[in-house]
Every structure is written in C-alpha cells, then in structure tokens.
Amino acid sequence: MNRQTYTIAVVPGDGIGKEITPVAQEVMEKATEGMAGFKYVDFDLGAERYLRDGAVLPDEELERIKQTDAILLGAIGDPRIHAGVLERGLLLKLRFGLDQYVNLRPCKLYKGVESPLKNPGDIDFVVVREGTEGLYCGAGGAIRKDTPDEVATEVSVNTAYGVERVVRYAYELAMKRRRHITLVHKKNVLINAGDMWQRIVDRVGQEYPEVSHDYQHIDAATIFMVTDPGRFDVVLTDNLFGDILTDEAGSVVGGVGYSASGCINASGKYPSMFEPIHGSAPDIAGKGIANPTAAVLSAAMLLRNLGLDEPAVLIENAVEADIEQNASRRRSTADVGRDILGRL
Amino acid sequence: MNRQTYTIAVVPGDGIGKEITPVAQEVMEKATEGMAGFKYVDFDLGAERYLRDGAVLPDEELERIKQTDAILLGAIGDPRIHAGVLERGLLLKLRFGLDQYVNLRPCKLYKGVESPLKNPGDIDFVVVREGTEGLYCGAGGAIRKDTPDEVATEVSVNTAYGVERVVRYAYELAMKRRRHITLVHKKNVLINAGDMWQRIVDRVGQEYPEVSHDYQHIDAATIFMVTDPGRFDVVLTDNLFGDILTDEAGSVVGGVGYSASGCINASGKYPSMFEPIHGSAPDIAGKGIANPTAAVLSAAMLLRNLGLDEPAVLIENAVEADIEQNASRRRSTADVGRDILGRL
C-alpha cells in the first residue's frame, strides 16, 4: 500500500483555536495510521502575530499556503483588535485568495445532545453557502467619515459564473442525499441577485430531474429553522445568508460546538480549508475547557476532501459515539480528545 | 370632551390581509368609542389590483395616503406575481415614500402561548429596525442578464443622517424600558456600514449615560435568539438584519401570528403605517381561519402613535387576556375577533 504524505497548513489562530486544533491533529494522525502521513506546516497568523509585527496575512505566506494540500484552521478573532482587521485580512483573504467557493456546513442533531427546541425532530441537513461573492467581497466604502454627512456603502457582487458553480455543487451533493434543495435568498427585495440565483437554480435543476427544489426567503427560513428544521436537506444560499442561517442552525442542534465546516475549492486548483463554525471564544480561552468536537469534525471533512474517506468515517463514528455517551458531561478539552482517540 | 376624528388609510392587501384587517378596524372602533372617530379611506392595492389594471402604487394614490393620519395595512404578497413587484413597488414604496425610518417590532412571549423553545424564559424586547436605508434602497442592477457572464449587484446605502435618527429613537425608547440596547450588525465583514453604526451608537450613547449598550454580530444574535432571548431589551439594527431577526424572534415567541409592527415616521411629517409582521399566507387565505391578533395589536400601535394611549392599552390588555385563555384553542378569524371585542 502506497502510504501518501500530505502537506497540511495549520492555522490555530486565536483564543480557543489554539487549544482545539492540536486535538484535531492528534485525532487525524491516529485515524490515518499506516494509511497516510501528514507534514504539518504551522502558520503563526492571528491576533498575536498582528499585535507583534503588524502582519495579518502577508502575500508570501498566502503563496506558501497555496502549495499545501489542505488547511486546518482553528478560529480567528480577538476583541483587542478592531473588528474586520483579522476577519477580512486573514480569514476572508484565505477564502477569497484560495477561491473557496463552496462553504459546506453540515448540521446534525446528534443523539445525546439536547436541542433548545421542544420538538427538534430529526435534524440532518447541509448548508451549501457560497464563499467568494456577495456582500463579503469587500466592495464598499465611506465618504465624509465621522461627519454628519457620512455615507457608507456595502456592495453585494454576484456573478452567474460564481453562482452556477456552487449551484452545481449543491445538486451533486443533493444526489447523494435526500434529493431536495432549498434555495434561500431574499428575492422579493434583493431582486437583481435573487432573480439571478433563482434562474440559475431553475436552469441547472433541469439537468437533475430527480432533485426537487423549493425556495424560502431568508426571514422565513429562520422561522422554519426553529419550527421545523427537519424539513431541510440541502440548503443553498449566498455568503451572508449562509453565515446567519448556519449559526442559527448550530444553536438549534445544541450549540455551534458541534458544527464543522469546509471552505472548499471544488476545482482543486487551490487547497481547501476546514474550520469549526464557532469563533475564538475569548471568554473561555486559555482555560482548557473548549470543546474540540467541531475541530475534530473539521479534520474529518479535511480527510474526506483528500479522498481519505475511510478514516473520515472512522472519526465521525467515534465522535458520534462519544457525543451520544458524554454530551451531557462537563469535560475538559483534553478529556474530550482522549475519549475520542480511545474510540478510534 | 373634544372627540377628534382621524383619517385612516386602510390597505388590506393580499391573502389573509383582507380577512384580518376588518377585525382590527372593529376592535379599534370599539376601543375608542366616545373618545375618537375614524374616517377610513380604503385603498385597493395589492395583487388583484395589479392583475386587473397593472397598477401597483400610483403616485397619485401615494399622495392621497400622505394626507391621512395613519395607515393600517394587512399583508402584501401573492405567489402569482413575480417576487419583488408588490414588495418593492407597494410595501417598500410606502415605507420609503413616507420616510418611515423606524420599523418598530415588539416581541413578547404571552402567557398561554407555547414557545418552540424548551426554556424560553421571559421574552419581552423591541426590535428597532431602520426602515429607509441599507440593502432595501433598491440600488442594484444586473448586466448581461441571462448570459453566463451576468453580474448582479445589490448596494447597501447607509447615511449618518439616517442612522443617527433611528439610534436616537432607540435610546429614547430604552429610557422607557430596561435601559439596555443591543446593536446588531456584521461589522467584522461589513466594515464600512458596521463601523459607522457603531460610532454613532457610541456617540449618541454618551448623551444617555443611564442606558448601557453592547454589540452582537447578526450571526451571534440568531444564536442568542434561540438560547437566551430574555437577554434582549432594545435591539437596534439595520433594515435587512431587522427583517431576519424579527421573523426568527416571532417564531420563538410562538409564531409571527402575535407580532405587530409599526413603520414609523417619527418626525411626524408623513403618516406612519401599522402592519402584522407575518405575510399574506396564501396557503390559508380565504378560509376564515387566519389569526387576526397581530393585526389587532398593530391597530393598538396605531392608536398609540396617534396619542390615544388609553384605548391602545385597553386593546393590548384584552389581547393579552384573550391569548392567555385561548391560545391553545383552534378558533376562526371571526371567533378571535369576537372574543377580543368581548373583553373591551
């Protein structure tokens, strides 16, 4: 058996990112023993680096990241730093610079986890969030800043090229699942972008007659997420709506602590990136109590992205069993890691 | 006693709007008996009018609406009509044309109503949603439509003028409540608009040392709305985030069927408009089973806006008592109306 070695860029980032990422790496290692090897390249990026030398993500480092096979990211964000500096300059620079146009966010209510909902039902869907367009593209500005006549704009840029490729991804995914797509937008107000999304979904959908699709306004979708989340299979949406909906979904399945995500360049041109959807949680950082489950599940997504399906499934099953048995217990980061490792 | 007469523009609109609006009018009438009189001017606007003669909201009719003291609106939207035509051309044309810059949306969990949450706690907050700016301003477009090279944009326009006036409204409101404001935005990504909102809240806040304020990203806010909605008092946010958050909030307090809203021109230059936050619900329209509670509560908001606080409180108390006793029963639109009237 040819034991392949992959180069993984590791960006632990800020806050609890530093605590959960090593756990995810350990689990990856163990699950792939004898099957694959990893060469980790650590990137010191995030708040501390920025405070130390002012660098957020130098182009040269982005170029080095481009040479890797995949990226494992912890969390980015620090209250000491003005909002947007790290998010735009690091996290979004990665997503955009590596053209990670599919932001894949599975949402599942695991057995043993308590949902805040009275009747959650079976929740198991995937949000396919566009990752390189929309309001996230940074095309905005301000004039007359700090005066009573200030005007600030934010521009959502949407292209048929960018929408069609993520729509196709969603249809392919739906074919492997329950064959239903829900497009979420706000086409009754954002008539230009919404109309384009709808037309492209309708058109591509003709190539997938087995997949049904419907549409919900984002406001209505936030209602169904609370009243009937079981109705969703593949949720397809733009960058901002996907951000909002997946955090709400995370809370509905018992907390974003269980929610992994992949920022995927599905063309394979650049490496894809895997990260928990939760943030750096400065309030609990440094205490050794952060739950590494979402980071571990992100590592499983990373493996699957490299074609290592078997160890990915191994990890997912171990996590699922661990959650079912222990979700109600208070455990340290290390304990959760040890428990998951013990099941591999 | 000087019995004043007010002119009310009535726009029942589409679907269940036609069924619930007359109930709201009846309740208004009864609650103000001997205190005030109303001259109703009906406006035939919405899907049927549009299908009949192609008119959405002719300028001449908007001018006539401007002459009234307040507007009572049912619901707008019809699946037969391309998304956006009625929403932009009628509902938003009213909100923008009448400069209704405060979109006020109280969210309360009434006794007797079952929340979908296991532990909802005491929920009683108000969302102050900006109503005349942001992504709703209609500044977008598309080029190369229907080709693989299509580009569609949506522009969020935000002005210090527009933000400051709604921020001031929120602070005044907070002074009458529990004195806490939560600004909701996405300032880590929408850095231009978000930064301006934050600066204006900080600056105006200095004039209200009794009012504390904090900040949440919209994605985090959707989490707290599910895990701890009791923490909110006054939620201050932009047009799109307010739309999304109030629908989620509506579901958390047991369904948007209890959620009223006011589109308020707080300068008094043009009339304000009062409407349920739910839509036209085509699936149940015409069956006489729509719950008129949100419309009745909208009428109470309308009365308060005219300075008729006493009948407004009367209606709110009647509704509250009615809900407590009957929320779990299935009642027709007429029955709910009768029950509320019976308590006045």
Ligand SMILES: CC(C)[C@H](C(=O)O)[C@@H](O)C(=O)O
């Ligand atoms: C940190 C922030 C820029 C990011 C986003 O908005 O995409 C986060 O909320 C997420 O969902 O990954």
Ligand SMILES: CC(C)[C@H](C(=O)O)[C@@H](O)C(=O)O
């Ligand atoms: C119908 C639609 C244009 C409207 C909005 O988005 O404001 C509605 O959802 C609301 O919340 O009043």
